[in-house]
Amino acid sequence: MITWIIISIFTLITGMIIIINIKNRNSRIKKEQKEDIMKFLYKKSKENQKVNFESLQLFSKIKTNKLTKILEEMLKERKIKYDEDNIKLTLDGEKEAKEIIQKHRRIEKYLFEETSIDVEEIHDVAEKQEHNEEIKINTKNTYECIDPHGDIITGQETSSYPLLKIIKDIKNIEQIYKITHIEDEPKEIYKKIVCLDLSPFDYIKIKNISSNSITLLTDKGKIIELDYITAGNIFVNKEENEEITKMFEEIEKNITKITTLNELKLKEKGKIIALSFYIRGEERRRLMELGFIKGSLIEPIYNNMLGKDPRVYKIKNTMIALREEQARKIYVMKVNS
Structure with a gap:
């Protein structure tokens, strides 16, 4: 009898632990899904793109019923709002999205500076770690405010333009630009850019534009031919600094x-x-x-x-x-x- 009672209690406790673990896991997954949704909505708002239920489902890959419930919860939590068919962040939602993005960028910065993880793998690792509340990273080195892709970690973000868009309107082939951001997705294209040794803070001079490629001269003296797909992942700003112009004159001479x-x-x-x-x-x-x-x-x-x-x-x-x-x-x- 006593043995049976002990077995029953043990089975009950084990079952409760399993149920609690499942609930905690489901709660953690839902939290991560909400945070990913907020990041997606924030990014699309910065690109002036509207987001409806279908486009959100395509991004999140969450089943219809489950996504509906998540959005209802986010409405109650005042993280999102509906503007006709457009799903948008509230001020609270935007603030939280910024915090998640900043944490992601801090983790990327740390991984870039303090580990030997392959550069093209850093984004995926940071994507997993950004949801972990126990991880708190505060980088204290050079370019502390910039992540490995050129993004500002905290503070006001600056505008930059895809190189692909720039060349469509370009009038001066010899124009100099500064790379301000390199998009890390898709990974294959990002890996190609890294192999070409193009990076944030590089200065580039456009030397030629053909029907399917762009020829660049970099501030390291490299001549690079970029296809249009790769160029679409590189963001730049026009540079008109006299010292930079003289630097390129010296590079071309030698x-x-x-x-x-x-x-x-x-x-x-x-x-x-x-x-x-x-x-x-x-x-x-x-x-x-x-x-x-x-x-x-x-x-x-x-x-x-x-x-x-x-x-x-x-x-x-x-x-x-x-x-x-x-x-x-x-x-x-x-x-x-």
Whole structure:
């Protein structure tokens, strides 16, 4: 009898725990769905696009009955409102959406600066972590207010325009622009942009426009041909700074001398003109401490006898071994010995 009672109590407690866990899980999933909906509505409002039930369902992939209930709850919570067929955020909803987006950008910034996660995977990781209330990140480094895609984490967002739209109205082929944002979705296109070493804060000069591509000169001395689909993920602002104009004049005058560090021959000197944006975190800090800054002279002095990696370079009377993958992200201008 006692054994039966103990088994019954144990079964009851176990069942209650399972029910509580299921409820907590469902509650967490619903919270994440609401937050994703608010982010989507905020983004569409900034793009001046209307959102109806069908477009929201297409984005969220939530079944009709479930989505209806979620929207009813959000109406009661005063997070959303209806303007005829248009679903919009209230002021409270917009405030919460901004907080979620800021947290997402802080996580991206942290992952970019402090981890070795592949750049194209950062968005997906941040997307999962932004809903976790236990995660609180406050970055305290250079460009603290900017995430890896060029977005402002806090404060007033600035306007920028897709490169694809710019070239349709362009009158001056030689115009200089500053990249202000790179869209990280779809991932395949973002990965292509990263491989081309285009990044936020880069300056670019349009050299040619054809029926299916754009030719750019970057501030690192690279000539890049972009297809129109890829160009649609790059946002820019016109740049009319005299110093930047002079910098491009210098680059074009010495274009044949500009290369990446891995391409220098043994004992061939180069002057550093830029480090790739994608040299990140601790690696970037270490290189800069060793003197890898604009204007520093560097030369390869030893090759690995067993292969190409690593290679030894001399900079500011210091010798350092770098892999080809690292040296390929350091831009130099060849100088006469």
